[in-house]
Amino acid sequence: MQGEVAIREISKSYGTYQALDHVSLDIAPGEFVTLLGPSGSGKTTLLNVLAGFIRPDSGSIRVDGQEFLTLPPHRRNLGMVFQNYALFPHMSVARNVAYPLTLRRVPKAEIARRVATALETVKMGHLADRPIQALSGGQRQRVALARAIVFEPAILLMDEPLSALDKNLREHMQIELKRLHDKLGTTTVYVTHDQREALTMSDRIAVLNHGQIVQCDTPSRLYDHPVNRFVAEFIGESSFLPVEVSGGATRLFGRPLALRERWSGHGTPLLLVRPEKLAWREPEGGGNRVDATATEVIYQGDSYFLNLELPGKSQIALRYNPHAAGGLVPEPGQTISFWLAPANTILIEDAA
Amino acid sequence: MLSDPVTPTQITRGQRLWLYALVTLIALFLVVPCLLVIPMSFSGGTYLEFPPKSLSLRWYQAFLGSPEWRQATLTSLKSAGLTTVIATVLGTAAAWGIHQRSTVFSQGLRGLFMLPMLVPLILVAIGLFFLFSRLGLNGTLTGLVLAHTMLAIPFVVIAVGNGLSSYDMSQHMVAQSLGANGLVAFFTVTLPQIRISVLSGAVFAFITSFDEVVVGLFIASGSNETLARRMFSNIRDQVDPTVAAISSLLVGMVVIGMAVFMILQPKAKR
Numbered sequence: 121m122q123g124e125v126a127i128r129e130i131s132k133s134y135g136t137y138q139a140l141d142h143v144s145l146d147i148a149p150g151e152f153v154t155l156l157g158p159s160g161s162g163k164t165t166l167l168n169v170l171a172g173f174i175r176p177d178s179g180s181i182r183v184d185g186q187e188f189l190t191l192p193p194h195r196r197n198l199g200m201v202f203q204n205y206a207l208f209p210h211m212s213v214a215r216n217v218a219y220p221l222t223l224r225r226v227p228k229a230e231i232a233r234r235v236a237t238a239l240e241t242v243k244m245g246h247l248a249d250r251p252i253q254a255l256s257g258g259q260r261q262r263v264a265l266a267r268a269i270v271f272e273p274a275i276l277l278m279d280e281p282l283s284a285l286d287k288n289l290r291e292h293m294q295i296e297l298k299r300l301h302d303k304l305g306t307t308t309v310y311v312t313h314d315q316r317e318a319l320t321m322s323d324r325i326a327v328l329n330h331g332q333i334v335q336c337d338t339p340s341r342l343y344d345h346p347v348n349r350f351v352a353e354f355i356g357e358s359s360f361l362p363v364e365v366s367g368g369a370t371r372l373f374g375r376p377l378a379l380r381e382r383w384s385g386h387g388t389p390l391l392l393v394r395p396e397k398l399a400w401r402e403p404e405g406g407g408n409r410v411d412a413t414a415t416e417v418i419y420q421g422d423s424y425f426l427n428l429e430l431p432g433k434s435q436i437a438l439r440y441n442p443h444a445a446g447g448l449v450p451e452p453g454q455t456i457s458f459w460l461a462p463a464n465t466i467l468i469e470d471a472a
Numbered sequence: 473m474l475s476d477p478v479t480p481t482q483i484t485r486g487q488r489l490w491l492y493a494l495v496t497l498i499a500l501f502l503v504v505p506c507l508l509v510i511p512m513s514f515s516g517g518t519y520l521e522f523p524p525k526s527l528s529l530r531w532y533q534a535f536l537g538s539p540e541w542r543q544a545t546l547t548s549l550k551s552a553g554l555t556t557v558i559a560t561v562l563g564t565a566a567a568w569g570i571h572q573r574s575t576v577f578s579q580g581l582r583g584l585f586m587l588p589m590l591v592p593l594i595l596v597a598i599g600l601f602f603l604f605s606r607l608g609l610n611g612t613l614t615g616l617v618l619a620h621t622m623l624a625i626p627f628v629v630i631a632v633g634n635g636l637s638s639y640d641m642s643q644h645m646v647a648q649s650l651g652a653n654g655l656v657a658f659f660t661v662t663l664p665q666i667r668i669s670v671l672s673g674a675v676f677a678f679i680t681s682f683d684e685v686v687v688g689l690f691i692a693s694g695s696n697e698t699l700a701r702r703m704f705s706n707i708r709d710q711v712d713p714t715v716a717a718i719s720s721l722l723v724g725m726v727v728i729g730m731a732v733f734m735i736l737q738p739k740a741k742r
Contacts, residue, residue: 171649193648194657200649206642210664219660220650267650277649 122184123149123274123307130169130179132162132331139165140176141331150305152298153336154318156354157328163311166328167279170309172196183274198275199268199306203283205260207252213239213263214248220271238270239263241300258289265297269304276308282317294320315355319343327351348469352392359436360390361410363467370467373431377408378462389467395438397464400448400456407459412436414450424449428456506723513716520713531717541702541714547692548682548699550613555620555681560674562621563628568658570629571636582629589626593686596623601690611694619691620681627680628673635669 125147132140140162147153155163168174170181172193181188188196199220207216214235221231239245242262247255255263261281268276282290282297298321301308312318318325319339326336327350335347346352349360363372370377372391383389399407415435416427426440442449450456483491508522516526535541566585570578588596600619601610609615639662647657663670688701703715 171645173645173648192653193645194651194653196649197651198649200646202642202646204640204642206640206646208643208647208661208665219647219652223651223656271651 123147124184125170125275125307125309126180126182127166127170128180128182130166130176130181132165132169132174132176138331140169143179143328143331143333145326145333145336147307147309150307152301152308152310152321152323154310154312154322154325155328156312156315156318156325158313158354161328162331163313163328164279165331167277167309167311170275171198171200171277197271197273198277199271199273201261201264201268201276201278201281203280205264205281205284207260207264207267209252211252212248213244213250213252213255216252216263217248217267217270219267224271234270235266238266241269241303242266257285258293261285261293265300269300269306272306274307276306278308278310280312281310283312283314290317291320297321319355325355327354345466346392346468349390352468357395357439359393359395359438360468360470361393361430361434361436362432363389363391365389372408372410375408377465378406379465379467380463383467385467385469388470390470392466392468393436393438393460394464395440397460398438399459399461400444401446402459403461405461407461408465409457409459411455411457413455414452417450417452426450506719509716510720510723513713513720515713515716518712520711520716531713532721534712534714535717535721541699541718543695544697544699544702547613547616547696551616551620551698552678552681554613554617555624556674556678558617559621559624559628559677559680560670563625563673563677564632564670566625567629567632567636568662571633571641582633585629586626588622597687597690600687604691610691611696613696616688616692616696616698617681619687620684621677623684623687624677624680627676628670631669631673631676632666635666639666 125145127143127145127147130140130143131138143162143166145153155166157163165174169176170188172188172191176189179189183196208219211219217235217238218231221234226234235248236245239248242265244259244262244266247259252260252263261284264281282293285293294317301321310318310321322339324336324338325342327334327342329350335342335351337345342351342355346355352358352360361372363370363377365371365383368382370379370383370389377391402409410430412428412430414426415429416425418425420439422441424440424442425437427435427437429435448456511524512520512522513531514527514529515521515524515531516528517524563585566581570582570585572578596619600615604610604615604619607615609618643661643665644657647661648654652660683700684698685700685704688698689704692698692701699718703718706712706715
């Protein structure tokens with residue numbers, strides 16, 4: 121299988137601004153890797169370095185053993201889908217998709233066959249002769265995808281391809297992209313700032329911040345074992361509570377805290393609170409109990425929005441599903457308790 | 473009331489009448505010189521006069537029958553044709569290069585390419601005259617084309633630059649990622665989308681050369697005299713209606729050209 125990528129120590133700075141800071145990443149053949157991060161984190165810069173539109177200051181990228189950085193973009197044999205699709209408006213749907221094949225001097229009959237197959241794959245076969253202007257956003261998205269896969273590139277690069285679509289279509293396309301990836305098995309590097317999109321589609325997610333990869337892991341590892349506060353905040357909903365560590369014992373608001381694993385990190389630890397991991401009744405086998413006062417209770421249809429005040433003036437805000445708590449809905453000002461099973465009691469580093 | 477203005481800047485129907493009148497006046501002011509020249513060209517007399525006392529085609533005959541006039545026309549057409557080709561290619565390349573980056577250097581280059589339009593023409597003409605006399609290019613078609621290309625490049629750079637400013641550069645990038653080298657991507661993806669701008673740059677280049685008098689007076693003498701220069705000398709020395717006949721022919725050509733362009737335009741757009 122082809123499409124093995126080895127990114128080594130890639131750095132790129134613009135003046136004093138460090139867009140990429142010694143980034144290394146290995147991507148296995150056929151893997152779907154998402155670069156996730158806030159804007160300015162360097163994810164798009166890294167994608168453009170892969171595509172060949174940005175030349176890094178130092179580092180190396182090997183694809184299937186071949187050095188990539190010395191190749192111009194058109195010799196890298198990778199399919200790219202841009203945020204704005206970048207379809208050629210002066211060509212029909214079929215000619216857009218045929219473009220990479222025409223450049224490769226593929227015989228005409230084969231071009232027709234492969235264009236038809238690619239358009240079928242993205243369910244656009246019936247619109248082959250349409251002009252681009254006559255397509256909706258979702259249809260353009262599919263044509264751009266067909267154009268990027270029709271020449272069977274070793275790697276597929278996607279730069280926030282779904283961000284221009286409305287929410288329903290976006291979620292639908294996420295599933296379709298994932299199915300398409302399962303079917304084609306092309307190594308895919310996907311850039312997004314949408315954590316749910318990243319969780320839905322990826323084999324692994326690389327979280328970037330300030331030009332560095334903060335953590336690269338499978339979606340579930342990333343969600344359950346974030347390396348620091350930045351990752352925990354970026355992926356999923358989370359609140360943080362201060363804990364005291366003294367001589368191997370960990371305490372929360374003065375009470376001993378039973379942990380999943382001993383705290384061995386540096387700096388100040390924080391307790392990571394994910395709303396869906398909270399138990400509203402004491403779990404069997406016990407757990408860490410926390411008492412809180414509900415200061416705000418806001419009805420939101422399928423759930424309630426709760427603002428809780430904890431000892432020591434800490435506050436956490438969370439979405440609360442009363443069904444999980446036996447129908448109990450707290451009144452504002454009421455004191456309620458929740459429990460955290462030791463397996464869900466995770467400390468993380470307070471690094472931004 | 474529906475007829476009342478909705479915003480402070482909106483004008484009423486009555487006020488709009490004044491606008492129509494004003495625009496009509498301006499339009500008249502722009503076309504009257506052309507409209508005067510045409511009857512004058514059909515004059516039977518030997519002087520430029522309006523209105524003409526008698527009508528004839530003799531000045532059209534005088535133009536078409538004269539080897540000198542024909543020679544000058546041919547020189548102008550050659551010069552304008554070559555200038556159009558060279559200036560369009562160079563100007564488009566320059567505009568493309570400037571558009572690629574937005575550095576201080578590229579903005580400086582843009583300024584440099586505008587210079588021939590900003591420097592007083594008479595200075596350009598004198599400078600070229602002295603330079604060309606050293607190089608032996610005065611009175612040659614090569615010299616004329618070089619000079620006119622320089623004058624025409626700013627128009628192409630502006631026209632193509634405008635076209636590029638509304639062009640989505642990610643198209644060029646995606647073409648490259650799909651396997652086209654920079655040149656192929658430009659010709660298959662970029663150029664088809666900015667062709668109207670390139671075409672209007674080319675038209676400007678043609679007109680710049682064909683219409684140019686000042687530089688021509690200095691460097692286009694002898695057998696390579698241009699039409700514009702010969703018309704200018706004719707007005708100075710003889711003032712016969714031949715120039716009116718030529719002007720009318722040119723106006724006719726332009727009108728036909730514009731009509732063809734406007735008929736083709738809608739097809740080209742979609």
